[in-house]
Amino acid sequence: MKLIRGYPAYMRESIEHVEKTRPRRMKEKYRTLSIEEREELLRKYHPDYKPGTKRPLKIGPSKGMIAPHEVIDLLEAHPIVKPEDVNLDEIDIDVDLLIIGGGGAGMTAALWALEEGLKPEDILIVTKLRLGDSNSIMSQGGVQAADRPPDSPIRHFIDIVGGGHFTNDRRLVKILTMTAPYMMAWLERLGLMFDKDEEGNMLELWGGGTSIRRMHSCKDYTGMEIVRVLRDEVRNRQVPCLEFTSAVELLTDEEEDRVVGAVLLNMESQQYYVARAKATILATGGFGRIHIQGYPTTNHYGATMDGVVLAYHVGARLRDLDATQYHPTGAAYPEQIVGLLVTEKVRGAGAQVVNRHGEQFVFPLEPRDVEAAAIIRECWDRNNGVETPTGMRGVWLDTPMIEELRGRGAFKRMFPAIHKMYSRVGIDPAQDPVLVFPTLHYMNGGIIIDEKAQTTVKGLFAAGETTGGVHGKNRLMGNSILDYLVFGRIAGIHAARFAKHTSPGKPSLKHVIKYEEMLKAAGIETDRRSPVLLPDYRGERVLARRIEIL
Amino acid sequence: MYHNRDRLPLEANDLPEETEGRGETVRIYIMGKEYRVPAGLTIMKAMEYAGYRFIRGAGCRGGFCGACATVYRKEGDYKLYTDLACQKTVEDGMYLVQLPFVPANKAVYDIEELRPEPNILLRFYPEIARCVSCNTCTKACPQDIEVMYAIQHALRGEIERVANMTFDCIQCGLCTIRCPAEIPHYHVFQLARRIYGRYILKPARHVRERIKEIESGKYDQEMDKLLTVSVEELKRIYENRGRIEE
Numbered sequence A: 001m002k003l004i005r006g007y008p009a010y011m012r013e014s015i016e017h018v019e020k021t022r023p024r025r026m027k028e029k030y031r032t033l034s035i036e037e038r039e040e041l042l043r044k045y046h047p048d049y050k051p052g053t054k055r056p057l058k059i060g061p062s063k064g065m066i067a068p069h070e071v072i073d074l075l076e077a078h079p080i081v082k083p084e085d086v087n088l089d090e091i092d093i094d095v096d097l098l099i100i101g102g103g104g105a106g107m108t109a110a111l112w113a114l115e116e117g118l119k120p121e122d123i124l125i126v127t128k129l130r131l132g133d134s135n136s137i138m139s140q141g142g143v144q145a146a147d148r149p150p151d152s153p154i155r156h157f158i159d160i161v162g163g164g165h166f167t168n169d170r171r172l173v174k175i176l177t178m179t180a181p182y183m184m185a186w187l188e189r190l191g192l193m194f195d196k197d198e199e200g201n202m203l204e205l206w207g208g209g210t211s212i213r214r215m216h217s218c219k220d221y222t223g224m225e226i227v228r229v230l231r232d233e234v235r236n237r238q239v240p241c242l243e244f245t246s247a248v249e250l251l252t253d254e255e256e257d258r259v260v261g262a263v264l265l266n267m268e269s270q271q272y273y274v275a276r277a278k279a280t281i282l283a284t285g286g287f288g289r290i291h292i293q294g295y296p297t298t299n300h301y302g303a304t305m306d307g308v309v310l311a312y313h314v315g316a317r318l319r320d321l322d323a324t325q326y327h328p329t330g331a332a333y334p335e336q337i338v339g340l341l342v343t344e345k346v347r348g349a350g351a352q353v354v355n356r357h358g359e360q361f362v363f364p365l366e367p368r369d370v371e372a373a374a375i376i377r378e379c380w381d382r383n384n385g386v387e388t389p390t391g392m393r394g395v396w397l398d399t400p401m402i403e404e405l406r407g408r409g410a411f412k413r414m415f416p417a418i419h420k421m422y423s424r425v426g427i428d429p430a431q432d433p434v435l436v437f438p439t440l441h442y443m444n445g446g447i448i449i450d451e452k453a454q455t456t457v458k459g460l461f462a463a464g465e466t467t468g469g470v471h472g473k474n475r476l477m478g479n480s481i482l483d484y485l486v487f488g489r490i491a492g493i494h495a496a497r498f499a500k501h502t503s504p505g506k507p508s509l510k511h512v513i514k515y516e517e518m519l520k521a522a523g524i525e526t527d528r529r530s531p532v533l534l535p536d537y538r539g540e541r542v543l544a545r546r547i548e549i550l
Numbered sequence B: 001m002y003h004n005r006d007r008l009p010l011e012a013n014d015l016p017e018e019t020e021g022r023g024e025t026v027r028i029y030i031m032g033k034e035y036r037v038p039a040g041l042t043i044m045k046a047m048e049y050a051g052y053r054f055i056r057g058a059g060c061r062g063g064f065c066g067a068c069a070t071v072y073r074k075e076g077d078y079k080l081y082t083d084l085a086c087q088k089t090v091e092d093g094m095y096l097v098q099l100p101f102v103p104a105n106k107a108v109y110d111i112e113e114l115r116p117e118p119n120i121l122l123r124f125y126p127e128i129a130r131c132v133s134c135n136t137c138t139k140a141c142p143q144d145i146e147v148m149y150a151i152q153h154a155l156r157g158e159i160e161r162v163a164n165m166t167f168d169c170i171q172c173g174l175c176t177i178r179c180p181a182e183i184p185h186y187h188v189f190q191l192a193r194r195i196y197g198r199y200i201l202k203p204a205r206h207v208r209e210r211i212k213e214i215e216s217g218k219y220d221q222e223m224d225k226l227l228t229v230s231v232e233e234l235k236r237i238y239e240n241r242g243r244i245e246e
Helices: A009-025 A035-045 A069-075 A104-115 A153-163 A170-190 A222-236 A306-313 A368-380 A400-406 A410-414 A416-423 A479-500 A510-521 A540-544 B017-021 B043-049 B120-124 B126-130 B136-140 B147-155 B159-165 B174-178 B185-200 B205-215 B220-228 B231-239
Strands: A054-056 A066-068 A093-100 A123-126 A245-253 A259-266 A272-282 A324-331 A393-397 A434-443 A446-448 A460-462 B025-030 B033-038 B069-074 B081-084 B094-098
Touching: A009 A393, A009 A400, A035 A368, A035 B231, A054 A069, A066 A069, A069 A306, A093 A104, A093 A259, A093 A479, A104 A123, A104 A222, A104 A272, A104 A479, A123 A245, A123 A272, A153 A170, A153 B220, A153 B231, A170 A222, A170 A479, A170 B185, A170 B205, A170 B220, A222 A479, A222 B185, A245 A272, A245 A306, A245 A510, A272 A306, A272 A479, A306 A446, A306 A460, A306 A510, A324 A368, A368 A393, A368 A434, A400 A410, A410 A416, A460 A479, B025 B043, B033 B043, B043 B094, B120 B126, B120 B147, B120 B159, B120 B185, B126 B147, B136 B147, B136 B174, B147 B159, B147 B185, B159 B185, B174 B185
Parallel strands: A093 A123, A093 A272, A272 A460, B025 B094
Antiparallel strands: A054 A066, A245 A259, A259 A272, A324 A434, A393 A434, B025 B033, B069 B081, B069 B094
16 A cells, blocks of 8 residues: 555545644634533443443452453453462562562552661562563653642542542542642652753643643653653662562461462463562552453553452452543554554643544543543544544544644654654654544552552552552543552552561462352353463464474 | 444454455564564564564563564665564564663662762763764664763763753663673663752752642641532532633
8 A cells, every 4th residue: 555654545635634624723622521421422432331341240359340351251260370389388588578560659669668667678579571661661641740829639639530430539539639749759859850941840731631730741751751760769779679570379378368478470480489478569550451342552561450360369359440441542543553552641732633524523631531432433423533444443633733832843842752653654743643543541440449558458558550449430641650659659658567567477378279169159160360461462373283392 | 332343453363364365474584583474563563473472572562661672684784773673563574683681780879969960970880981982872772862972971971961862762772782882871871861850950849839738738628528528519519620721
């Protein structure tokens, strides 16, 4: 197929409409929806409401919870560790604090556990990829903090609970919003390069569902800048980290119902290690790589919901896993980058979303679930989308508006990552709009935690995307970074305190036996095993001919 | 209801049968061994299509983490190329090898005790003085950073300049593994950026003022009310909060 500056001729025709309507649209403001209108749109068009995609969970303390089949499949599965295969008498690793996950939440927890007085050698971070490989490093657009008048933590709170459809754990939202400015100051002290004016004031932009400009950013590399600074600091403080080592099962005390460490798996040699810990933090992130409803995802390679599975094996309660976040603007064209994120900051900086005729059909900054539903309706109900050569449909994100609004060169300056991603496939987003469609982005729900980031099981703490409650049924942009900073810190502090007043337990896998009994009692017959650790994208033909020998 | 997305090729293993049968393919050589893969895939997806399952060499799959640094040559071309496997599209005749790890020493320091002095980068990384200005690092950079110039600025102690020109660094290490002077560029740049962020960029005064307000209890009463009001009341508050355009 012949491409003209990255697009086939028929897509170019639609781009001409976008260009023609642009001068008029620059002055046009699309109205926002009321609560009732939002709810109706979601009911009709949001993937969460598609019939036949979910079922109730049959076992465990959150029995009856409705969630996507892909989630239930991992919970109604055999634990991969069999008690008879592990020798628990030999403790390979003995620490005060075990942190499972090396993204933003895990590293923040480690740094604050040090502040609380733990020694580096008494902490261990384990991660199945490398330290920092995570969804945290991929977040682009920014982080919210209500840190200048007339904004306030109250306003931030109200925006959050409205975005979450009033289902959030409000105690957690209070902590999130009241701690936010403090975390910004902490990052400044660590040497983060925030976008600022010459006086040091934060440059703050709009986010979907916010009622004021509150988005702090570091160009469109916000997550990468934060993660690389946190990682540098973790290495400076010499906290030990085992990379390519996954937690495959938690350990519980033989006598008491509390978590006392984990069974780890060396991903390369496939040998296990028994890691005993006085306190354990799950900071394992989300579930994009289990591809809910077959959606492509913005998530990193290891986002397979391991933490939720491990927590459920030991009896921790879960919430809001029925609500999945689809980011409204994933790349829909070309094929190489389908599903990758085009940050909401592009809309926060003024770009509109328009259909193939070049007309707006939704306010560009509705909360994410609402915006996504409107795009799906435009493409598949009103047939106003642009079809790609591989049969996808998408709408235009009018990126050249950034140049019109903020001057020549503004797009590349503000969005170097997006600019680079599109340049590699021959498209210049400063000149031409980009085609977008919702993509699987975030696990809104997860493990229940309290104000001390404790799960419902003693000795087990959790922070970040693996938890549920703070965002309710829908997270707003800029609150995931904030979530892992605020609750990573709280988890680190309280897990350290807990560890200081606890003696090491006697590790057992009694909960695995109990879990197997529950599966049997519920009549679940399956060969599924979990956690799955990594997705498998090998070609079908190769797998069909594979003989497992080595 | 809305659409059925079953037709979307999600990842390489989901490519429809007709793509495999009739579609265009290219030859790639993974560590010297030939495979035929569909055209238009990224290097990462092509390797998976060929049967590789990554443990190392795959991270974010979106161009942000630097885990999938890849080196390649093309048939009949003497040059050695570098890119990210998750971002670069396969081309016919590529000889590929991944670089899943880069050994490089990182200086250990206490950010609180540093000062933005001109010699500070040189003090922690004296090897930057070994730069021979060959520019191989710049050519190796998948992020198009002027790596060699940044090292020259680092030598001259121009912290602000180094910080800003290396902001897009994803720390993949390709520069470092190609450098004949054995400089760990990406660690040098990290130090420069942290010193710049900590000591040269001004701290936001409004953040400190807000923290003081929060600590003084200014929002406590209103916040506690929000914790207990009914959902109906909360909806009313939400609908009436107004949008503040400034």
